[in-house]
Amino acid sequence: MRRRLALLVAATTCLTVIAFLVPLALLVRTVAEDRATVRATADVQGLVPVVGTADPATVRLTVEQLVAESGRPVSIFLPDGSVLGTPAARTPAVALAARGQSLTARTDDGREVVIAVQGRPGGTTVIRTVVDEDELTSGVTRSWLVLAGLGVLLLLLGLLVADRLARSLVRPIVALSGVSHRLANAELTARAAPTGPAELREVAGALNHLADRIQVLLREEREQVADLSHRLRTPLTALRLEAESLRDPDDAARITAGVDALERTVTGLIRQARWRAAPPRAGTCDAAEVVGERVAFWSVLAEDTGRTVTLDLADGPLPVPVAADDLAAGVDALLANVFAHTPDGTAFRVRLTRQGGGAVLTVADEGPGIPPGLVRRGVSGNDSTGLGLDIARRAAQASGGRLELGGRVGGGAVVRLHLGPPR
Incomplete structure (x- = not known):
């Protein structure tokens, strides 16, 4: 954004500078040429009284003095065809002035000033005198350099103002982005x-309102989960009493x-639902021990x-x-899916291998397989909650791994739980 604003201001400033400075530069050159022409005309007009009344010797002496002072060539074309002062050929402008018309003409060498003298x-x-190009453009280069410097100064000033303006706009936007990432x-x-322009202050207020919401x-969801989990304690207590009343000790x-x-699972749900500040650190466990324990439980x-x-x-x-x-909840979810979605008598295999410093848990069965779309949370093709695979996926992601679904040759489902290496 800052770059775009800088480019926009630079383009606008350049167009403005060109629109004003180019005509001004041309005007400076025109004024310089006119000033030199007027100065040369005034010098030769001072010869008019002498040329009109004095003898040729006086005229020659006066012309030579003017040439020495001005540094310009000055020629006097007498009616008899003779030339006094700087030798020069008769030009069309001189021929026209001989008819009584004074004028200024443009030549290859500069400007030619001719004055007709009667008497x-x-x-x-x-x-006749000639103003060369150096005199016509005297001071023009210096003036153009001053104008160019002024244009560059205006451009730099515009870029500075644009940068300050862009900072005042970008800083609140960056702050809003940082807050959104933190959320x-x-x-x-x-x-x-709420800083910056009114629009950005409004966005900041909306973002704060969203965070509050x-x-x-x-908080409401955690309270609901905690209440629901807490309600499970009563039937668990009753189930424990029933278990203790069984005659078979095993x-x-x-x-x-x-x-x-x-x-323990219910207690963990309550603790997680009551969490307020930072999420608890992920623990570390022995995957072989946990998987072996859970498979032994489901083997009965x-x-x-x-x-x-x-x-x-x-x-x-x-x-x-x-x-x-x-991890135990993830393993239970995978094994529960086998029992829930395959008919009785279906064999299954649980395999835990090392891979890249971590582990891969594979659960394969010989059932009908996993229907498409079952990976999404809350989606189930049968009478279930559709959360089992999501629980296993979250356990894998907590370790830096992933969940993969596949099939076996000849039918059946294969679920792989990739668990990352210890951190």
């Missing part, structure tokens, strides 16, 4: 200072462990539904930059 016997005497980075306390909406321990994991259900589970884990520890709860 001598035998006819009209003609006084995009979840710094919801960022506000724009975002804070209100986020079943009671297994269900109690599941309730504990669910309660797989056995009940007649599914064959193949687990291929890389040797641990395998640290990844994501919290254990988040």
Whole structure:
């Protein structure tokens, strides 16, 4: 913007300077030529009384004195054809002046000034002088340089004013851009200072109003999530009591462990929903341990539904930059999709490998595959919330990785969770 304003002012100033200085420069040259011509005419007119009345010797002496003083050639053409002063040939202007008409003519050497003098016997005497180009343009170059310097000065002054004006416009815009980037980075306390022109002040006020509105909406959403998560504590408590009343100690321990994991998840949701300042730092966990634990948990259900589970884990520890709860939630989401979207008896495989300092978790099943469009949050082709794959994707992105969906030869779905290396 500053460059465009500078170019606009420079173009406008140049056009203005050209419109005024070029005619002024031509006028300066014309005035200089007229001044030199008038000066030469006045010098030769001083010879008129002498030429009209004095004898040739006096006229010659006077002419030679004038030539020495002025530095211009002066010639006197007498009626008898003789020439006094500077030798010169008769020109058309001299011939015209011999008829009684004084005039000024343009020649290759400059300007020719001829004056007709009446009174001598035998006819009209003609006084002729020539003003050369150097005298006609004397001082013109210096004047043009002054005008050019004035034009450059005006141009620089215009650019300076344009730069100051551009700064006063660009600085608030840059500040608004910085505030918008801070808001995009979840710094919801960022506000724009209403400075600059009225339009920019209005934009700053609108941006501040938007930030306030975002804070209100986020606060309401967090309160709703926290309330919803808190409501889950009552059925969790009832489920824990039911688990403790089971006669089989193994079943009671297994269900109690599941309730504990669910309660930790609910507690994490409440804590995240109550977050106000900065997001918590991403933790680090052993991916091999977390994946192994979650697969062991789901293996019980797989056995009940007649599914064959193949687990291929890389040797641990395998640290990844994501919290254990988040990774466990992502693994649970992927395995839950297998149980929810494939018929009983469908085999699946879970594989965790090292890759580039991080890890790749692959969940492959022999079911019908993943329908197109299921990657989007909240979209599901079946009776589900459509958030499972999004939970896994967010866990991968928290570690600097990504989620990939694909298929197997012969049918089935393949989901790869790329987890980045520790930071």
